[in-house]
Amino acid sequence: MTELDSLWEAIQNSFRQYTGKVTFDNFIAPAKPISLSQTRLEIELPTPMHRDFWNKNLTEKLKEYVQREVGRSVEPIYVLAGENQSPTPTVSATPAANIPLNPYYNFETFVVGDGNKIAHAAALNAAERPGYMNPLFIYGGVGLGKTHLMEAIGNYMLKINKNARVKYVTSEEFTNDFINSIQKRTTEQFREEYRNLDLLLIDDIQFLADKEGTQIEFFNTFNTLYDQQKQIVMTSDRMPREIPELQDRLVSRFMWGMPVEITPPDLETRIAILRSKVEEDHIDIGNDTLNYIAGQIDTNVRELEGALTKVQAYADLSNEIITPHLASRALKDFRHSTKRQITVADIQKQVASFYNITQADIIGKKRVKQIVMPRQIAMYLTRELTDFSLPKIGKEFGGKDHTTVLHAIDKIEASLKDDAKLRQEIHKLKDQLND
């Protein structure tokens, strides 16, 4: 039995216990494992609906099971039956580079609307004229299409030239690759691999935040590629200067090109995204139902797609026709269970705008009263609304010590007892964040 076979058997056993029989028989049993690399597990699914269902409902558990079985974090890639024969373009010759791009993440499947049109235009420009606007830095909230656009650039480039050296990694994978190369004394190979690319795509660059050694290595990689006019694309959940503990020279380099923001889609764009999905997957759902779903989920495209899948699965399992009424039943629990997780960046931004200061002020070191109080409120809310430890909160607030965080929380808690205005403000902030 290969490593992949035994891993798959263990995963299936775990899912058997986790899900009901109907879900297992309909969604899990038909899945087939294709390959396992250091960072990705490729799985073949029979229909787009299965892919959606896995994407939205099973991915987190799957990652958890894989981590438990093989002791490392692996990203699942879902391919449809028949697609895996003409795989996703793989890139440079060295093994660690063989991380496939998701073939679905291309410009054709990306719906352009008000919140993403500048990012889309910039991405298309980077694909058509690599190196011209360098680097491209795409930032914005969770599930808004940053990875989709970034990989679309890679897929576009590989379509024009299948020999293009394209590499996609998350900043965590970059860090791991770098650490492994130090351990195995293969830094030369690591450098050769990363510095001889036509396109480097780095996802979630904010996770370089406190990794000093990796930042130095990335700085050198960046410079080499930049000097050769090779395109670099990064995504992040926030602007470069708002990433705590990112060296100034990196912040300034990340600003050289054009940082572009993606904001949540408006109603029309959400409807268009749903329409394009159902057309692609040949699903029969009326516009009234799509309008209803788009009206319910308004901040995150991943959740929007998840809602659509949930409605389809609900109709399938109950053997009913899809109507707005059925959608409302199917989404009843879903709205609560998938409520967007609040991030530290959300809290910092919300508090900053509430008190008319900037997010940089919140994570900075200025000790003026107008800033200190909001900073303490933001720390307090982070403790309340996330499960971050005190040291982790400190890190997210510009590398402060955990005792500073504790002091801030104590201070706000004490003030709340007899300051009605503060109580009201915090109540309002919580409402806005939970909205």
Ligand SMILES: Nc1ncnc2c1ncn2[C@@H]1O[C@H](COP(=O)(O)OP(=O)(O)OP(=O)(O)O)[C@@H](O)[C@H]1O
């Ligand atoms: N404008 C769009 N048109 C079509 N699909 C979209 C659009 N925006 C997002 N999506 C889809 O939404 C899902 C989430 O997108 P993606 O993973 O790119 O988000 P992200 O911003 O990188 O999120 P995260 O911050 O969690 O990494 C994907 O399935 C993607 O295809």
